[in-house]
Amino acid sequence: MTRTPTSPPQKDTAPARPAARPQRDLFYLDSPLTSEIRGERSLMAFPFFALSKTAWMKPLTYQHANVAIEVRPSAKGVATIYDKEIVLYIASLMAGKIERSEEVGQDFIFTAHDLFSVTGANHSARSYQRLSEALERLQGTQIKTNIEAGGEGEEGFFSWLSEARLHYSKTRSGERRLKAVKVRLCDWLHRAILRDKQVLAYAAAYFQLGPVERRIYEVACATAEEGRLEIDLATFRLQVGYQNPLANFRAAMKAIAQADAIPDYQVALVEDAEAEEPAEGRGRGRRAPSAKVIITARPKALSEPSGEDANHLEA
Structure with missing residues (x-):
């Protein structure tokens, strides 16, 4: 009895789907911060931020000895001393990268949860709203100074952050969940930290x-x-x-x-x-x-x- 040969089972030629990664891994996070909070010396020595919890809408100027600073508000006001917490956090992430001999660019990605944990802010909806407002002021405030950074001077105005974005995901119910904060640090401060290396540690009690x-x-x-x-x-x-x-x-x-x-x-x-x-x-x-x-x-x-x-x- 002759048997008719059967064809081998066909394999699925569709491309395999990559294994799903946790949402946190979709961003190459620079946080959490593993070292102490640090800041650049010029930002500590001179008044670049408004001493206010509410919107400060007037320009700020400083002229003494051979140092000149002019700060112009955005539609949301001048960046405040509380908004500065974000700049300190970014500077600390950058300093940590330098010490670990890692590549240091101007883009940083971190979670609001990690930022709040360091600065002592609560994790309420209001804190997330304040974060959004602070990022807007940091990006909108215009600064002009004759203080050189990294051996270079600048003419004209710059902002603390040339880019600031909040990345969200949505739950099945349509609720937005903040995944990460992405910012780009200005050239002036990036040069100051990277080249001048004048970075000082902050006491933990500073935020109180x-x-x-x-x-x-x-x-x-x-x-x-x-x-x-x-x-x-x-x-x-x-x-x-x-x-x-x-x-x-x-x-x-x-x-x-x-x-x-x-x-x-x-x-x-x-x-x-x-x-x-x-x-x-x-x-x-x-x-x-x-x-x-x-x-x-x-x-x-x-x-x-x-x-x-x-x-x-x-x-």
């Missing part, structure tokens, strides 16, 4: 400070030589970026010195009753006594490792 206290801490870290800074009150007001009258700043400094809550530093306001300083907007009325601010580094605890306050990146 108010706006003025944050600036006092930053100025102290960036400018206190051998752990001490002595400066007249009027000049210090300019460097902090305090926009209200000098009399208000004097009252604020008295309260801050009394509270003694600046991390790593002690602040004193010393007034000279014999010397007088101009009273803003008072005409020929009584002038306030001259005053100076003295900031000294707190003695390091015996349990703390020794080392310089400035953490310079290795070349």
